[in-house]
Structure formats: structure tokens, C-alpha cells
Amino acid sequence: MFGIGGGEFFFIILVVLMLFGSDKIPEIARGLGRGMQQLKDATNDIKSEIHKSADVEGIKKSFTEIGSGIDTDGIHNTINGEIDKVKEDIEDMSGPIKRIK
Known part of the structure; x- marks a missing residue:
């Protein structure tokens, strides 16, 4: 995963826990999840618009x-x-x- 080993991943989690505290981590994760879902929805909308316009133009x-x-x-x-x-x-x-030979 992104070239990160187990020890490095553990260190990152430890630093995040120290900076934000254990009570803020779920809120941050939910916010990141919502942001990623919105990004995915936006890219899917763009793809569907491109496909629709290609069908209308007869390009596809x-x-x-x-x-x-x-x-x-x-x-x-x-x-x-x-x-x-x-x-x-x-x-x-x-x-x-x-x-x-």
C-alpha cells in the first residue's frame, strides 16, 4: 500500500493519535470517507456526461x-x-x- 511498511504505518498511526487524540479519530475518518465519496460521485457524473455527449454526437x-x-x-x-x-x-x-544451435 503506497510503499509503506508495517513499522512506518504504525508510526503514522501513533503520530495521528498523539496529535488529534482518540476521540477525534472517528470524526476525521468519517469526514475523509464523505470527501472520498463525493469525489467518486463527481467523477462518475463527469464520466456519464462524457458518454452521453458522445452518444448524442454519434462519436461512440x-x-x-x-x-x-x-x-x-x-x-x-x-x-x-x-x-x-x-x-x-x-x-x-x-x-x-x-x-x-
Whole structure:
């Protein structure tokens, strides 16, 4: 958890107890919990607004719709052709490459 070890965590708890006292700790924890819940709710609201606006604009597409128009065979052939060119260039510079088994 955040790169904090057991001894360090214990020391932090001890310092917090000394600063605030045992009666204030539950109030502080509740306040932190409420704040984190409000932050989570706000981020969820922002996400939902972004998704709604994307749906209205027609921007949102599934990955299958996007990927259906891509010619993967042509891409593979192009990549393989480039790899072969590089292999030939290396062989021209250094001679044939022998694999040791």
C-alpha cells in the first residue's frame, strides 16, 4: 500500500493519535470517507456526461465497427515486406547470418 511498511504505518498511526487524540479519530475518518465519496460521485457524473455527449454526437463506436474496415492482410504483407528488406540490408552489410544451435 503506497510503499509503506508495517513499522512506518504504525508510526503514522501513533503520530495521528498523539496529535488529534482518540476521540477525534472517528470524526476525521468519517469526514475523509464523505470527501472520498463525493469525489467518486463527481467523477462518475463527469464520466456519464462524457458518454452521453458522445452518444448524442454519434462519436461512440464499438471496437468491432472500427476494426471491420481495416485490411489486416495488407498490413501483415507490408510489415513482412519491410522486415525482409531489413534482413537483406543486414546481410549485405555483414554477410549471411548463421544461427548457432
